[in-house]
Amino acid sequence: MATPAIATAQGWSASSDSASPLSSLESMSTMARFAAGHPIYLIGSPADFWYRILSGACRMCAYGFDGNRQIVDFLRPGDFFGYDAQIVHSFSTEALVSGTTVAVYPRRSAERVADSDPQVARRIREMAFSSVFRVQSRLLILGRATALEKVGSFLFEMVDRFRTRLVGPVTLPMSRYDIADYLAMATETVSRALTNLREQGVIRFENVRCLQIRDRESLENVCRGSMSESGPMSTMKLYRRSGIA
Amino acid sequence: MATPAIATAQGWSASSDSASPLSSLESMSTMARFAAGHPIYLIGSPADFWYRILSGACRMCAYGFDGNRQIVDFLRPGDFFGYDAQIVHSFSTEALVSGTTVAVYPRRSAERVADSDPQVARRIREMAFSSVFRVQSRLLILGRATALEKVGSFLFEMVDRFRTRLVGPVTLPMSRYDIADYLAMATETVSRALTNLREQGVIRFENVRCLQIRDRESLENVCRGSMSESGPMSTMKLYRRSGIA
DNA sequence: CGATGCGTTGAAGAGTATCAATACTCGTGG
DNA sequence: CCACGAGTATTGATACTCTTCAACGCATCG
Numbered sequence: 001m002a003t004p005a006i007a008t009a010q011g012w013s014a015s016s017d018s019a020s021p022l023s024s025l026e027s028m029s030t031m032a033r034f035a036a037g038h039p040i041y042l043i044g045s046p047a048d049f050w051y052r053i054l055s056g057a058c059r060m061c062a063y064g065f066d067g068n069r070q071i072v073d074f075l076r077p078g079d080f081f082g083y084d085a086q087i088v089h090s091f092s093t094e095a096l097v098s099g100t101t102v103a104v105y106p107r108r109s110a111e112r113v114a115d116s117d118p119q120v121a122r123r124i125r126e127m128a129f130s131s132v133f134r135v136q137s138r139l140l141i142l143g144r145a146t147a148l149e150k151v152g153s154f155l156f157e158m159v160d161r162f163r164t165r166l167v168g169p170v171t172l173p174m175s176r177y178d179i180a181d182y183l184a185m186a187t188e189t190v191s192r193a194l195t196n197l198r199e200q201g202v203i204r205f206e207n208v209r210c211l212q213i214r215d216r217e218s219l220e221n222v223c224r225g226s227m228s229e230s231g232p233m234s235t236m237k238l239y240r241r242s243g244i245a
Numbered sequence: 246m247a248t249p250a251i252a253t254a255q256g257w258s259a260s261s262d263s264a265s266p267l268s269s270l271e272s273m274s275t276m277a278r279f280a281a282g283h284p285i286y287l288i289g290s291p292a293d294f295w296y297r298i299l300s301g302a303c304r305m306c307a308y309g310f311d312g313n314r315q316i317v318d319f320l321r322p323g324d325f326f327g328y329d330a331q332i333v334h335s336f337s338t339e340a341l342v343s344g345t346t347v348a349v350y351p352r353r354s355a356e357r358v359a360d361s362d363p364q365v366a367r368r369i370r371e372m373a374f375s376s377v378f379r380v381q382s383r384l385l386i387l388g389r390a391t392a393l394e395k396v397g398s399f400l401f402e403m404v405d406r407f408r409t410r411l412v413g414p415v416t417l418p419m420s421r422y423d424i425a426d427y428l429a430m431a432t433e434t435v436s437r438a439l440t441n442l443r444e445q446g447v448i449r450f451e452n453v454r455c456l457q458i459r460d461r462e463s464l465e466n467v468c469r470g471s472m473s474e475s476g477p478m479s480t481m482k483l484y485r486r487s488g489i490a
Numbered sequence: 491c492g493a494t495g496c497g498t499t500g501a502a503g504a505g506t507a508t509c510a511a512t513a514c515t516c517g518t519g520g
Numbered sequence: 521c522c523a524c525g526a527g528t529a530t531t532g533a534t535a536c537t538c539t540t541c542a543a544c545g546c547a548t549c550g
Contacts, residue, residue: 070384139317177497493550
């Protein structure tokens with residue numbers, strides 16, 4: 001397995017990619033590079049840093065007693081992480097692809113900056129708020145009834161988050177195992193659901209990890225039975241389970 | 246159904262209960278009172294306020310096309326909510342019990358205060374971070390395999406969050422329907438799991454909504470997956486899904 | 491080229507959702 | 521005070537989806 005680990009560089013300064021929100025933080029950041037599968041931090045390690053992905057992708061996950069794994073989130077360039085802990089980390093975060101680069105911010109210093117710069121504080125706050133929203137949205141996916149709905153919602157989420165061009169196929173950075181642990185189902189079921197969608201002509205595979213949504217409307221119908229991300233969607237049907245007359 | 250709605254009061258000032266973190270915010274807050282089942286805000290409504298529960302309890306939820314519901318979070322006194330939206334709310338939040346009181350903070354003003362007071366900004370930030378952690382932890386519960394594990398984890402969470410005294414029984418503010426929509430399962434299955442735990446002597450009911458954990462250790466084992474009754478389940482399987490050699 | 495990890499497919503069993511019926515709780519009104 | 525009714529909770533039987541176990545195809549790599 002290629003490059004062994006964690007070469008740390010520093011002196012990284014300005015932006016280079018989209019929306020560098022915390023420019024006054026960058027002066028204190030260092031940069032680190034990781035091989036596929038290697039941890040950025042481990043569960044239980046002291047939470048002394050904040051991180052931001054510069055390139056590549058990561059998975060944030062928890063491990064169970066009998067070795068099972070649950071993936072809490074997939075992270076892409078631009079995403080902050082590591083702030084979800086008071087003293088020690090409650091999850092591990094690992095690189096998905098080789099060459100994943102991460103900006104590392106010393107937490108104490110970063111918080112000092114936030115305290116003295118309302119702009120920075122506001123960006124961090126908004127970032128945290130949107131994290132809450134994103135995780136809550138994930139809850140809705142996990143709560144979906146069927147495997148097909150879960151996988152369908154997952155595809156929309158991934159296409160939104162990991163597409164490089166505006167149209168065309170998207171390459172998923174994660175394995176079927178990762179998808180399974182993200183959606184809390186068996187890898188075989190993930191595979192079957194994808195095959196199902198492919199046979200229906202809803203999606204098309206360039207190769208195993210690279211796919212394209214051919215029939216967006218059908219895929220939306222597959223996911224239906226639940227809520228659309230944005231949009232009014234008024235018509236309240238509270239007949240059952242309302243708790244209100 | 247009793248008191249119709251939303252009597253608004255104001256002039257509420259200082260703390261009264263644990264850890265009033267945002268004292269300089271309280272001067273701008275008003276107070277509102279809600280009957281059971283009534284919404285604090287609806288999905289799609291403008292996100293112009295932040296809220297904090299003073300007494301009672303709430304559910305934050307989303308509704309699907311066919312009337313199904315998913316509960317994203319239960320909220321207790323002290324919890325902030327309503328910040329998880331940019332422009333309009335993506336979820337509804339409704340009172341669980343009659344007489345639920347909520348402090349309401351105008352968002353713009355609150356953000357101005359946060360911009361000028363690093364202390365406040367920091368508290369809000371930490372609150373948001375811990376929200377992220379809490380929701381992520383919920384993901385792990387939802388990802389649990391069996392109904393028994395889900396309900397067991399749920400009980401621990403509720404006992405932690407909704408106990409009034411240090412020991413003794415806990416009264417759950419939510420119905421079985423609420424629990425079902427929170428755990429993404431059928432109410433009948435929730436009922437069966439609770440009955441199962443009761444018959445095993447793991448929990449004891451004072452009445453339908455009020456229960457006590459009698460055998461904490463067994464309940465922990467239930468949540469650790471596969472143990473209790475019939476035993477052929479302990480196959481180790483951590484060899485797969487490593488992602489690293 | 492065989493090795494290793496990943497991905498797909500098949501068959502059997504387990505667990506949950508669903509449908510249906512019954513019991514319980516509490517507020518209302520006779 | 522008790523009866524009633526609506527909402528809530530439990531229990532049972534059946535269908536169905538998903539997990540599990542197993543085997544095989546397919547890539548990459550030493």
